[in-house]
Amino acid sequence: SINEAYDPTTDEWVSAAPMPTARQHAASSVVNGSIYVFGGRVTNSLDNTDIVEKYDPAINKWTTDLAPMPSKRSGSAATTLNDFVYVFGGEQNEGTFNNNERYDPQSDTWTILDPMPTARHGLGVVSYDSKIFTMGGGPQTGLTVSNLNEIFNVRD
Numbered sequence: 829s830i831n832e833a834y835d836p837t838t839d840e841w842v843s844a845a846p847m848p849t850a851r852q853h854a855a856s857s858v859v860n861g862s863i864y865v866f867g868g869r870v871t872n873s874l875d876n877t878d879i880v881e882k883y884d885p886a887i888n889k890w891t892t893d894l895a896p897m898p899s900k901r902s903g904s905a906a907t908t909l910n911d912f913v914y915v916f917g918g919e920q921n922e923g924t925f926n927n928n929e930r931y932d933p934q935s936d937t938w939t940i941l942d943p944m945p946t947a948r949h950g951l952g953v954v955s956y957d958s959k960i961f962t963m964g965g966g967p968q969t970g971l972t973v974s975n976l977n978e979i980f981n982v983r984d
Contacts, residue, residue, distance in 0.1 A: 833885065845888045849879050853902035857913045859933045861886065866915050866931070869902040874921055876900040880931070895936045898929050903949030907960055909982055914941075916962050916980075919949035919969045928980060945978055958982045 829850035832841045847865065854868030863883045870877050878896040883889075901918030904925070908914075912932055918925040926947035930939045944962055950973075951965025960980040966972030 831883065844885070845883070845890055847883070848881055848890050848892050849877065851877060851879075855904045855906035855915055855918075857906040857908045859908050859911055859913060862933075864906070864913055864931070864933065866906055866913070867897050867901050867904055867918065876902045876918075876920055882933070895931075895938060897931075898938050898940055899925065899927055901925050901927070901949075903966075905951050905953040905962070905965075907953045907955040909955040909958070909960060914953070914955070914960055914980070914982075916944055916953055916960075917948050917951050917965060919966075921969075923947065923969060924949050924967060942980070944980070946974075946976055948974060948976065951976075955982075 829846040831844040831847050833844045834841050851868035851870050855866040857864055865881050878900040880894040882891040904915050904918035906913050906915045912930050915929050924947040926943040928941040928943055930941055948965035948967045952963045954961050962978045967974055
């Protein structure tokens with residue numbers, strides 16, 4: 829649950845308020861200066877969570893009473909577009925996810941959107957010009973990889 833911040837002007841790392849839920853393989857994205865952390869693994873590769881937490885670096889404080897993700901998963905990826913966070917993919921014991929879920933930080937609500945054509949975890953995502961590019965990732969659980977590049981067109 830360690831939280832450290834890098835200050836490029838001083839070239840130093842400083843300790844910040846610890847993340848309330850220690851985890852790995854979580855997704856994160858920034859909206860209006862706050863960092864949102866989604867899901868991940870809390871104890872081992874078989875113990876996923878749906879927890880959402882927000883860190884505000886301006887006041888060095890975490891918010892923990894946010895709406896949970898619609899699905900417990902780890903190895904997902906997130907990006908922000910038009911003040912919404914889109915969370916794609918992930919994995920669980922039974923396999924990989926093709927989930928595409930949108931989080932609205934203003935209303936603290938989730939919307940389930942059209943799934944990715946290919947389920948996978950460990951992927952990268954980037955938003956550009958009302959499109960979200962989902963790149964790479966493993967189609968099976970564990971250490972698998974792909975060269976997939978699929979595009980989600982945002983309609984709103």
